Amino acid sequence: MSPLIGGLQKTTNYKVVLPFYSYASLGFLLGTILLLFSTEAVGAHYFNPKTLAITHTMALAWGTMIIFGASHQLLPVLVEGKLDSDRLAYLTFGFSAVGIPLLVYGFYVFDMGWPMQIGAVLVNIGVICYLANVLGSSFKSKHRNVHAWYVITATLWLFATTFFGLLLVLNFRTPILSRNSVDYLSIHAHLGIVGWFVFMVVGVGSRLIPMFLISKYTNDGILWLVFALLNIALISFMVLYLMAVPTMLFYIPVIMGLTAILLFGRHCYKAYQGRIRKSVDQQVKTSLISVVQMLLPFVALILALTFLPQGQFPRIAMIYGFCIFFGWITAIILGMTFKTMPFIIWNKVYHNKAHKGKTPAPKEIFNDRVYRIMWYSYLVGFIIFILGIIILNQLILKTGALALLIAAILYVYNVAVTAGHKAKQT
Amino acid sequence: MNIKTNNSEQCNYALQDLYHVYDPEIGLNIVDLGLVYELYFDETDNKVVCIMTLTTQFCPMGDAITTDTHNSLGKSFPGWGVNVNLTFEPPWSFAMLSPEGREFLGQ
Numbered sequence: 049m050s051p052l053i054g055g056l057q058k059t060t061n062y063k064v065v066l067p068f069y070s071y072a073s074l075g076f077l078l079g080t081i082l083l084l085f086s087t088e089a090v091g092a093h094y095f096n097p098k099t100l101a102i103t104h105t106m107a108l109a110w111g112t113m114i115i116f117g118a119s120h121q122l123l124p125v126l127v128e129g130k131l132d133s134d135r136l137a138y139l140t141f142g143f144s145a146v147g148i149p150l151l152v153y154g155f156y157v158f159d160m161g162w163p164m165q166i167g168a169v170l171v172n173i174g175v176i177c178y179l180a181n182v183l184g185s186s187f188k189s190k191h192r193n194v195h196a197w198y199v200i201t202a203t204l205w206l207f208a209t210t211f212f213g214l215l216l217v218l219n220f221r222t223p224i225l226s227r228n229s230v231d232y233l234s235i236h237a238h239l240g241i242v243g244w245f246v247f248m249v250v251g252v253g254s255r256l257i258p259m260f261l262i263s264k265y266t267n268d269g270i271l272w273l274v275f276a277l278l279n280i281a282l283i284s285f286m287v288l289y290l291m292a293v294p295t296m297l298f299y300i301p302v303i304m305g306l307t308a309i310l311l312f313g314r315h316c317y318k319a320y321q322g323r324i325r326k327s328v329d330q331q332v333k334t335s336l337i338s339v340v341q342m343l344l345p346f347v348a349l350i351l352a353l354t355f356l357p358q359g360q361f362p363r364i365a366m367i368y369g370f371c372i373f374f375g376w377i378t379a380i381i382l383g384m385t386f387k388t389m390p391f392i393i394w395n396k397v398y399h400n401k402a403h404k405g406k407t408p409a410p411k412e413i414f415n416d417r418v419y420r421i422m423w424y425s426y427l428v429g430f431i432i433f434i435l436g437i438i439i440l441n442q443l444i445l446k447t448g449a450l451a452l453l454i455a456a457i458l459y460v461y462n463v464a465v466t467a468g469h470k471a472k473q474t
Numbered sequence: 475m476n477i478k479t480n481n482s483e484q485c486n487y488a489l490q491d492l493y494h495v496y497d498p499e500i501g502l503n504i505v506d507l508g509l510v511y512e513l514y515f516d517e518t519d520n521k522v523v524c525i526m527t528l529t530t531q532f533c534p535m536g537d538a539i540t541t542d543t544h545n546s547l548g549k550s551f552p553g554w555g556v557n558v559n560l561t562f563e564p565p566w567s568f569a570m571l572s573p574e575g576r577e578f579l580g581q
Contacts, residue, residue, distance in 0.1 A: 324571075391499075391535065395537070399537065399538050399541065409501055410498055411499075
């Protein structure tokens with residue numbers, strides 16, 4: 049007989065995961081509503097109330113909350129163990145869910161007083177609960193593969209981001225840092241963008257994309273190289289920024305980051321080439337397109353390094369931020385939501401009904417037609433809005449934002465359809 | 475499809491129901507996918523042991539597939555004890571697909 053290994057890891061309770069998905073879908077909706085009614089902020093400096101409110105809505109209420117939800121589900125798979133604590137997961141949700149709106153409201157009205165401060169504290173407590181759960185789950189398990197290390201590292205960078213963000217909020221009222229908070233925004237932003245989002249997307253995406261393609265391609269060596277490049281790029285960026293070195297030197301972390309993303313793209317392409325199932329569903333295609341979209345911010349960044357020091361084309365910073373939060377982060381979430389959530393619901397509804405009648409496939413749990421309309425509406429909105437930023441035309445900006453809002457409404461609808469699915473058996 | 479067994483007749487009987495156990499994500503049955511490695515029958519103690527794998531160790535439907543397999547064997551052999559054990563040695567590969575499975579996946 050073959051040597052046996054133990055049974056499967058127990059999946060995380062759906063009650064832990066679904067609140068994050070629901071909250072994040074509303075976060076996406078709010079982000080697009082704010083965008084539609086704040087298009088005049090595009091011509092202003094990026095440090096303005098509405099841009100900050102939109103950015104934090106997209107980064108926290110949308111991107112972070114859905115990653116929290118998905119990672120609570122995926123962590124047992126990555127560490128080959130089980131989630132350390134459902135209670136910590138509920139606390140993560142509770143603190144974050146209350147803290148994020150307070151923080152966003154504080155930015156929107158540009159009041160650095162108690163709502164924003166309490167919001168920042170609550171978000172940090174939520175992140176600490178998440179960090180404790182990630183570390184507890186990871187280190188109680190004997191197995192920590194490269195993907196688990198990505199998640200651990202991303203979570204540590206997330207805590208660095210939110211704690212530094214709290215210091216920046218407090219620093220607005222009471223000077224506790226040597227410089228003005230605005231001077232540190234680039235560090236805070238890149239801690240979150242690279243340290244949290246890129247690490248999570250690469251770490252989890254490099255596991256999920258081959259899995260959903262049914263591809264046997266693996267290359268841990270490349271993933272470890274990407275891991276090192278991203279860490280060195282992020283740390284070197286912060287050091288160079290604090291040392292106020294000449295602009296030319298910033299190409300060093302940019303090139304390292306770009307190399308890391310290209311290697312990740314190559315990893316996904318190899319997985320695509322090595323796939324066993326030839327047909328690829330729309331959600332995986334969406335996720336693969338988002339990997340290509342990861343290159344757009346680098347184009348914006350290189351243009352920014354070229355033009356911004358001479359005071360030319362200040363809106364390039366807007367394009368950079370938009371390509372990140374409404375670009376690849378949103379695109380990969382749109383795709384992965386309808387790959388991961390149907391599995392969660394399928395397991396909830398049909399797990400105990402196996403071989404007691406024909407069950408629908410997970411992909412039949414959500415509305416595929418609505419998904420496709422959502423995806424095209426998103427793509428059209430994304431492209432039109434970038435065009436609007438470049439030529440600074442309010443009508444074009446509003447049109448792009450409206451298309452993104454329609455995509456968000458359709459996304460919320462499909463999340464509700466999926467979450468509310470009831471058993472259908474013949 | 476090359477399933478090890480100690481009883482070909484019982485194995486063929488079991489397979490009739492196992493052909494109706496699907497990987498819900500792929501939409502292909504576990505026999506044509508090549509997930510069933512070994513089937514052993516103990517007619518003295520009325521026990522059937524199935525040793526199977528998954529396409530990936532991280533398969534989110536793994537629990538559902540093994541439960542379905544368990545229920546299927548229970549249906550084929552009512553009153554028998556059923557053990558479904560997972561192994562990832564050897565890991566599943568493309569070579570384990572049946573010709574029907576390859577055709578289904580567009581190979």
